[in-house]
Amino acid sequence: MLSLHWVIIFTFWITSLICLIILNYYGRQVLYFKKWLTRAWLIVFLFSGALGYQFQLPTSYAFNFSNHFLENDQLQGEIIEYQKGKGKYDKAILEVNKIISPYREIKVQGKLLCYIRTLDTTFSEGQIIMVHPQIIDIKNKHNPGEFDAEKYWNTKGIQKMVFLSSDNISILGVKQTFSSWWTRSRNYLKQLIKDNIKPEHQGLVIALSLGDKSDLSNEKRELFANAGAMHVLAVSGMHVGILLWFIKLIFRSFKPLRNRNTYLYFAIGALWCFAFLTGMSASVTRAVTMFSILGVGQLIGKRFFSLQAIFASAFILIIFNPLIIYDIGFQLSYLAVLGISAFYYPILNLFGTKYTLINWLWEGSAIGIAAQIGTVPISLYYFNQFPNYFFITNIGLLVLAFVAFIGVILFFVFHLIPFVADGLILANNFIFDTLSGFIAGINQLPGEVSKGFTPNLLHVFVLYLLILAALYFWKKMKLKQFNLTTVFLFVAALMLIFQREYNKSKSELVILNHYKKVILIKENRKLFIVQEENNKIKEDDLAYLVNGYEQRNGVVGSRLSIPIDKELSLRDDIRIRRNSSGIKIEYHDQKYFLAQNMSKIKQYSDYKIIAGNWNPWMNEELADFSTKERALIIKP
Structure with missing residues (x-):
């Protein structure tokens, strides 16, 4: 298209x-x-x-700023998204509306991704700013397993980026909009959490209640991902369901409020307020839109089937923003709810007792299993891992996520009442201690997560086709066809496992595209990440650089460093030696030299020369290979 x-x-x-x-x-x-x-x-x-x-798409704009911007021009625009960063840079999206120079002023369109190095100035959504940028294209480094930034930002209508310092940004004013009011409210609640909740839980509380994961540590993210609990951190249909239950409980508890229409009006309004407050993520917007369709249908005397509401909500969201179909949250949300719609009752009917508590736990587990069936193929495609204890995690979260979310909502409502607020702060700290301890406990179990799955889109499509076929034959009571489809589904799943084992066992040498020398050596199901001792990357930056490779290959790398004039021997036929001219690599029967100093390159005539961004001034014509555009992958 x-x-x-x-x-x-x-x-x-x-x-x-x-x-x-x-x-x-x-x-x-x-x-x-x-x-x-x-x-x-x-x-x-x-x-x-x-x-x-x-x-x-940006290419559809006749007056896209990138087509008219010249070197000395300035850009004027509105900050429509702003996110605090963990390091030196904050991230912002600027809606550009004007190009200004001493000789001209042009009205333009388009969005610009900005990384702003903040000093003392605070920026926020709704501000009108003027910048003098050096615009660059958003490009991938083409390192194995890396995040596809080009595709991600292109689906948001953004193709250009810029690095800025806060001292060369002029704030012209603030545009008061509907969304900016919600942004200020969200920031107020975030500060409320930071002032009252334990520091180790602040990022988790903000993510669970407001959908903002910018304050969440990488370690906490990984713990929740490995346990299969990431949906708790992304405000989603689960949160909407809990909020709906809480509103219904309030209306049932007070006799004057026991009116269906009053409840529906209030619930629809409250859910949309929650959606705006949490930033209108794809998953929460889907859930709120679906409930609104069902609620409005009841108000006007119409009834919709759940599938009708699902597809109607998808259609509405796509009409307003067609690019949302590429949003991973949108895809996972709809596949999860389709899985629940298709598989919940067949799974629920497999088991039942006379005990209410066990039945309640099974109902929650059936929802979790059905949602997992709907999302597993696409999750493996995007994230390359499967949480092996998701069933146990879901049972625990039935109680913990519910109590945690309601606890934070109550704190927001009653935070101005001194004694009540103090009690809620103590309760919330205890609840999040328990929730974090539960997730940490899941991560202590052996084999908590399986990594290294790399299905292609065709494999994902076949898996979904077989899942639907199995459901169809089950409902039609065609046992022979159901058994045959199950066999095919088993074979397709087995192919995933074989591919995973191949990914873990393959051997290769990888020279990454980076401004510092980073070497990956994968051998005997082990990964070694080699750097120069006095020129290493910060651990957070290194993790971002290699995490995708580790995920796709199902291994965790060992960090190694080479001092100058020293040799690192991993095997008899794998040696790495560093000197002032660069790094020599003997890999099985192959020899490579990562050149730093070209003055002595003639001494390495029996080596294949590799150039890279660690020496941007090197003449690439003197090199056999270059990693300036993409990583170099070498097989034994």
């Missing part, structure tokens, strides 16, 4: 729309045309989404 011009798509769209109008007119009179109406609507919806998608 990216290669099609919008005029072509518009032609198809207007043609399909005219056909729909004709069919809609004659279809009500001629029975033959009625069956084509649904198909015509579907085609119009598809082309509407495709057309909207094209208009969202």
Whole structure:
């Protein structure tokens, strides 16, 4: 779709729309045309989404700022997103609206990704700023397993980025908007948490209640991911469900409030307030939109099936933002709710007792299993890992996540009442101590997570096709076909495991694309990450650089460093030696030299010379290989 011009798509769209109008007119009179109406609507919806998608891309803007920006120009725009960083830089998205120079002023469009090195100035959403940037393209480093930044930002309509310092940004004013009010409210609640909750839990509390994971440590993220509890940190349908239950409990507890319409009006309003407060993430917007459709249907005397509400909410979100279909949260959210819709009752009916507590736990577990069935293939594609104890985690979270979320909501509501607030602070600290301890305990279990799964899109599609086929044959009571489909599903899953074992066992040498020398050596199911002793990368930066590779290959790297004029021997046929001219690598029967100083390069005529960004001035014509554009991967 990216290669099609919008005029072509518009032609198809207007043609399909005219056909729909004709069919809609004659279809009500001629029975033959009625069956084509649904198909015509579907085609119009598809082309509407495709057309909207094209208009969202930066290439569709005639006055995109990148097409008119010159070296000495300044940009004026509004900060529409702002996120505090853990290091020196904060991240912002600037909606550019004007190019200014001494000789011209042009109204433009487009978004710019900004990394701002903050000093004393504080920035926030809604501010109008002017900057003098050096704009660069968003490009991948093409290191194995890296995050695909180009694709991610392109799906958000952003292709350019800039690094700025706060002392060369001029704040022109503040634009008061609907979203900026919610941003200020969110920041107020974040500060409330930071002033009252234990430091070790602040990031977790903010993530669980407000959906902002910027204050969450990498260690905490990894613990929750390994336990299969990341949905607790991303405000989602689970949070909406808990909030709905809490609102219903309040309305049932007070007789004057026991009115269905009053409850629905209040619930819909409260949920949308929660969605705006948490930043309108794809998952919470999906849940709130679905409930709104169901609630409005009841108010006007209509009833919708759950699938109708699911697809209607998806259609509404895609119409407003076609690029949302590329949002991982959107995909996971809808696949999870489709999994629950399809598999919840078949799983629930497999087990039942006369004990209410056990049945309640099983109901919650059935929801978790059904959601897992819906999301496992796509999760393996994106994250390359599977939490082996997700079932135990879900049982624990049935209670802990519920109590934690309601505890924070109560604290927000009653924080101005001194004694009540003090009690809620103590309670919340205890609850989050327990929640963190539970997640840490799951991570202490042997084999808590399996990493190294790398299915391609075709494999993911086949898995979903087989899952749907198995469900269909189960419901139709076609046992023979169900058993056959189950066998195929088992084989497809087995192929995933074989691929994982291959990823873990393969051997290779990788020279990363980085401004410092970073060497990965994977041998005998072990990974060694080698750096120069006096020129190492900070641990957080190194983790960001190699985590994707570790995830995809199911290994954890050992950090090694080489002093100058020393040799590192990993095996008899794998040696690394460093001197003032660079690093010599003997890898099985191959020899490579990472050149730093070109004056003595003739001494290494029997080595293959590798150039890289650690020496940007080196003449690449003198090198056999270069890692300035992408990593170099060498097989034994």
